[in-house]
Amino acid sequence: MWQHTVSKNISFAGVGLHSGKVVKLTVRASSVNSGIRFVRTDRSDQTMIPASMCKVQDTRLATTLAEGDVQVGTTEHLLSALSGLGIDNALVELNSNEVPIMDGSAAPFVMMLKNNRLRQKSHRLMMKITKEIVYTYEDIEVRVTPYDGFRASCSIDFEHPVISNQSYNLEVTPQSYIKEISSARTFGFLEQVEYLRANGKALGGSLDNAVVIDKDGVVNKEGLRFGDEFARHKVLDLIGDLALLGCPIMGHVHANKAGHTQHLAFMEALASQPDCWELVDHGEDGKESVLDKVKYATCAAGKKVLPFLLPPCSPVAQVA
Numbered sequence: 001m002w003q004h005t006v007s008k009n010i011s012f013a014g015v016g017l018h019s020g021k022v023v024k025l026t027v028r029a030s031s032v033n034s035g036i037r038f039v040r041t042d043r044s045d046q047t048m049i050p051a052s053m054c055k056v057q058d059t060r061l062a063t064t065l066a067e068g069d070v071q072v073g074t075t076e077h078l079l080s081a082l083s084g085l086g087i088d089n090a091l092v093e094l095n096s097n098e099v100p101i102m103d104g105s106a107a108p109f110v111m112m113l114k115n116n117r118l119r120q121k122s123h124r125l126m127m128k129i130t131k132e133i134v135y136t137y138e139d140i141e142v143r144v145t146p147y148d149g150f151r152a153s154c155s156i157d158f159e160h161p162v163i164s165n166q167s168y169n170l171e172v173t174p175q176s177y178i179k180e181i182s183s184a185r186t187f188g189f190l191e192q193v194e195y196l197r198a199n200g201k202a203l204g205g206s207l208d209n210a211v212v213i214d215k216d217g218v219v220n221k222e223g224l225r226f227g228d229e230f231a232r233h234k235v236l237d238l239i240g241d242l243a244l245l246g247c248p249i250m251g252h253v254h255a256n257k258a259g260h261t262q263h264l265a266f267m268e269a270l271a272s273q274p275d276c277w278e279l280v281d282h283g284e285d286g287k288e289s290v291l292d293k294v295k296y297a298t299c300a301a302g303k304k305v306l307p308f309l310l311p312p313c314s315p316v317a318q319v320a
């Protein structure tokens with residue numbers, strides 16, 4: 001029920017998956033209600049990029065956020081780690097245009113962050129789902145149903161015997177996130193990696209930061225960390241993208257064959273259906289109170305977002 005930040009500066013170094021550039025990133029403490037914000041220290045303008053769904057610029061391959069021409073790519077694994085650990089407020093400084101991929105999972109972030117959480121003196125608002133919302137696109141579906149807590153389920157279906165049909169379903173708490181989700185790595189097919197490289201992407205990709213699959217199976221010598229590592233990684237990505245809502249969901253999110261693009265479209269559907277959720281605050285006695293009449297707002301880009309995402313998003317937005 002309390003907001004959290006970090007108790008000290010925590011730094012990471014690694015390469016960007018797509019840029020291949022070496023990057024240093026530092027997570028710093030931030031005040032209550034400031035959310036997660038990125039700032040590029042390699043630029044003189046010090047532009048802040050809030051981790052908000054209305055700042056998403058690109059969802060192909062990874063979730064890229066941007067403010068004007070200032071970008072931060074591959075945000076989802078770090079956001080997943082922060083969200084999975086219940087860290088609401090942080091300033092993330094980095095000296096390149098992409099969050100380092102580390103080992104392809106959220107575990108390196110989690111390892112450093114988990115014992116450095118700092119409780120703050122303000123309650124955390126939650127988005128409590130009161131009615132089902134479904135987003136569908138062709139055979140892809142993302143759905144949320146009312147649930148007393150936060151549960152995430154992902155299923156995937158690839159025409160490859162190593163992956164095929166997998167699903168994973170978890171009640172997400174910091175403990176379960178650390179144990180079951182954080183170390184699941186991103187994955188890709190060898191031929192797809194070769195294609196991406198030829199097109200200037202995945203330049204930092206290697207067997208040290210992704211599970212690579214060829215026609216015969218997993219190329220990585222060490223094999224998989226879990227039999228269903230692929231579906232677990234989808235849960236990791238889903239949690240990272242949902243962090244862009246700006247507050248935790250109380251509900252059960254089911255994603256079937258979804259990726260970053262559909263996660264974003266689902267969040268937009270969610271924000272635009274305020275009769276299906278309410279913002280709630282849990283008091284010290286555990287009692288829930290509903291924040292009346294605080295529904296969606298429209299950001300400068302014309303997208304419907306949660307109102308507390310607005311100050312960094314748009315000073316002219318209006319609450320609906």
Ligand SMILES: [Zn+2]
Nearest residue numbers: 076186233237
């Ligand atoms: Zn991922």
